[in-house]
Amino acid sequence: MRKKYTDEFKAQIVLEIFKEEKSVTQLASEHGIHPTQLTRWKNEAIQNLPSLFTDDRKGVQALKKTYESKIDELYAEVGRLTTQNTWLKKKSGLRVDEK
Incomplete structure (x- = not known):
């Protein structure tokens, strides 16, 4: 079973690795993690x-503009379909039924 x-x-x-108070090997043994894993975390x-x-x-902002334009398109489509439905x-x- 993998540890997460x-x-x-x-x-x-x-x-702690960046502080360089202890070596990677010391930290690995203290926390029960392989030194290679710690090196990967450091590199990442x-x-x-x-x-x-x-x-x-x-x-x-680009995502917001895209979202707003999509909403506008959908409202326009709903309006067109409502008009067509009423006409049909x-x-x-x-x-x-008139409201």
């Missing part, structure tokens, strides 16, 4: 560090 570690735990261990943290400082608001009911002789 939380992101907080991994971050804590990587911070180093690789993903630049993404912490990127401005992600542009991506969120009138032409077929079915009773249309």
Whole structure:
């Protein structure tokens, strides 16, 4: 059975590695984790560090615009279908309830 570690735990261990107060081997034996795994976590943290400082608001704004345009299209489609439905009911002789 594989052990699963939380992101907080991994971050804590990587911070301890960066402090360099103890070696990776010492930390591995203290926490019962293989040193290779700790090295992988450290490398992953180093690789993903630049993404912490990127401005992600542009991506969120683009998603918001896409979402809003899709909503507008759907409302327009509902309006067209409602109009067509009412017209078809009138032409077929079915009773249309006026509100």
